[in-house]
Amino acid sequence: MKNTKKLATLSVIVALAMVLSFLESRIPAFVAIPGIKVGLANIAVIFTVYKLGAREGVLISIIRVLLVSILFGSTVSLWYSLAGAILSLIVTILLKKYTKLAVVTVSVAGGVSHNIAQIGVACLLLETNIIVYYLPFLLLSGTVAGIAVGVASALLIKRVKLEGSR
Amino acid sequence: MRELLKKHRKDIIIISIFLVIAIASLSLTLMTRENGEKVRVTVDGELVGEYPLHLDATYELRGANPDTEGEVTNILVIQDGVAYLSYANCPDKTCVNTGKIKYTGQSIICLPNRITITVVGDSDGGVDLVS
Numbered sequence: 001m002k003n004t005k006k007l008a009t010l011s012v013i014v015a016l017a018m019v020l021s022f023l024e025s026r027i028p029a030f031v032a033i034p035g036i037k038v039g040l041a042n043i044a045v046i047f048t049v050y051k052l053g054a055r056e057g058v059l060i061s062i063i064r065v066l067l068v069s070i071l072f073g074s075t076v077s078l079w080y081s082l083a084g085a086i087l088s089l090i091v092t093i094l095l096k097k098y099t100k101l102a103v104v105t106v107s108v109a110g111g112v113s114h115n116i117a118q119i120g121v122a123c124l125l126l127e128t129n130i131i132v133y134y135l136p137f138l139l140l141s142g143t144v145a146g147i148a149v150g151v152a153s154a155l156l157i158k159r160v161k162l163e164g165s166r
Numbered sequence: 167m168r169e170l171l172k173k174h175r176k177d178i179i180i181i182s183i184f185l186v187i188a189i190a191s192l193s194l195t196l197m198t199r200e201n202g203e204k205v206r207v208t209v210d211g212e213l214v215g216e217y218p219l220h221l222d223a224t225y226e227l228r229g230a231n232p233d234t235e236g237e238v239t240n241i242l243v244i245q246d247g248v249a250y251l252s253y254a255n256c257p258d259k260t261c262v263n264t265g266k267i268k269y270t271g272q273s274i275i276c277l278p279n280r281i282t283i284t285v286v287g288d289s290d291g292g293v294d295l296v297s
Binding site: 072077080100101102104105108109112122125126127128130131133134135136137139140142143147 | 174176177180181184185187188189191192194195208210211257258271272273275277278280282284
């Protein structure tokens with residue numbers, strides 16, 4: 001893909017990821033546990049990793065986290081989100097590269113690792129292990145959300161044609 | 167359908183393992199929990215107070231947020247055996263939205279102000295739940 005075209009494509013995907021993040025922040029928490037969310041923006045990241053490549057996926061993910069934190073969050077939530085985004089990204093990229101697992105499975109593994117990373121950072125920041133209590137809740141929500149996000153991503157990867165993409 | 171199952175056998179097994187672990191650990195947590203006796207409040211990792219759950223009261227908490235040094239950052243309310251935060255000065259309000267807690271091990275966390283509020287039992291710190 002030519003550079004200009006690639007830049008335009010990546011920009012559109014970042015914008016899309018941010019819209020998804022915003023939408024998600026508007027959904028009222030249906031369970032009273034922090035950290036439980038669908039992770040809609042991950043659709044954009046998985047799509048990018050599969051369609052454009054790992055490097056582009058990293059770019060999209062980090063730019064999204066930075067922008068969303070600046071617009072809607074605080075400095076603390078930046079570290080928190082960044083840790084989740086990076087671990088889930090690493091898991092996604094490695095599974096895609098070295099296994100033949102379906103997108104849904106990769107998405108579940110990514111979602112669960114996202115939650116684990118966030119709990120880890122929260123424990124470090126607060127110097128406490130009390131949050132470990134919530135790990136089972138986050139495991140379940142991460143798996144279920146991962147399935148939903150994975151199905152959506154798989155459909156997009158199959159249907160959307162990008163010029164010069166894989 | 168059978169072909170699809172065969173092709174994605176590994177995926178189905180992996181997702182099932184995730185679900186089983188999640189549901190098992192969740193049921194274990196839900197079955198072993200009990201009503202707490204008091205809440206333990208820490209700021210920046212240090213214990214600042216323990217308040218009984220059977221005593222209705224309101225407490226002003228001062229978190230360790232460099233931007234709002236010395237101000238009241240969160241307000242803790244204890245009412246009818248449950249604890250919750252009624253006010254937080256941070257933008258995300260995650261701690262307020264966490265809602266009411268009363269079982270040992272449950273906690274409310276305010277990351278920006280570095281405050282944790284944990285329900286503990288009478289004698290121990292509810293530590294055996296996580297250790």
